[in-house]
């Protein structure tokens with residue numbers, strides 16, 4: 001269930017109560033509370049996660065009381081001082097500076113995201129800080145949104161609604177607003193994991209002819225689930241009518257979608273990215289779209305985020321840009337917050353987390 005803003009604020013007041021040791025508490029209760037591990041939460045996370053933390057009776061926590069504005073870095077560096085645990089989202093850079101500010105008490109970091117490119121894994125490992133993250137629970141939502149974005153881009157839905165609303169809709173025309181269909185197409189997946197499989201499963205009923213994928217190595221178990229063929233990066237570019245990027249952002253995948261890739265794609269191909277903006281060389285993508293090297297692109301992620309409204313990509317009719325909403329369903333965001341909360345609590349107890357990154 002999703003709580004409204006007022007209910008959420010009420011929940012938060014209750015949740016943070018242990019830190020503001022009130023006069024109504026007995027001294028014994030105050031002592032007990034102040035001996036609990038201290039946790040800082042960098043964002044107003046959905047209510048399910050807050051409820052779990054509050055009802056656990058296992059931690060005292062403080063929270064940045066906003067979803068609209070990220071916690072300013074200066075404030076964050078102050079707030080993390082001495083904490084035992086930290087719950088963050090993808091807008092917080094967890095690096096040496098922050099970990100130094102937190103100090104040696106910090107044992108567990110729990111990010112409410114499947115992506116972990118905002119975390120300096122090396123620094124975390126060096127300090128033996130355990131890291132929880134939230135894969136799986138968002139797979140359905142991300143796959144669903146990816147399909148929606150793919151169809152929106154390939155069938156030119158944004159252009160079409162704009163034309164209908166602004167008087168561009170004249171007589172029925174034979175080739176007006178034509179796009180590309182999935183039937184009989186080849187769909188390529190760059191980085192085959194749970195999300196890539198879920199996307200392919202949803203696209204299959206659209207009569208896709210063939211699924212292909214590339215990755216650092218073949219992933220036969222996953223590939224078998226969707227009858228996908230392993231190909232090289234070059235072949236992926238050459239054969240794909242639709243190319244969906246599903247890989248994590250790492251030093252190896254940074255700007256892997258660049259001029260070299262786009263130049264090998266068909267000029268009827270559609271490029272879709274719901275992973276991280278950093279895997280794309282955006283100037284090269286702009287070039288490929290504006291020159292007609294590829295037919296269109298649908299992006300849920302960009303660099304930076306938010307992408308300034310003056311960015312050249314916004315001038316292109318064949319580029320659909322969404323504000324990083326792939327996992328944004330009420331169910332999924334609550335599930336992510338619950339998983340992040342449970343990971344944190346387990347980590348603080350010294351038990352295996354439900355989803356823990358191997359550092």
Ligand SMILES: O=C(O)[C@H](O)CO
Nearest residue numbers: 090112113114115327
């Ligand atoms: O990494 C993630 O979790 C997504 O990008 C946002 O849900």
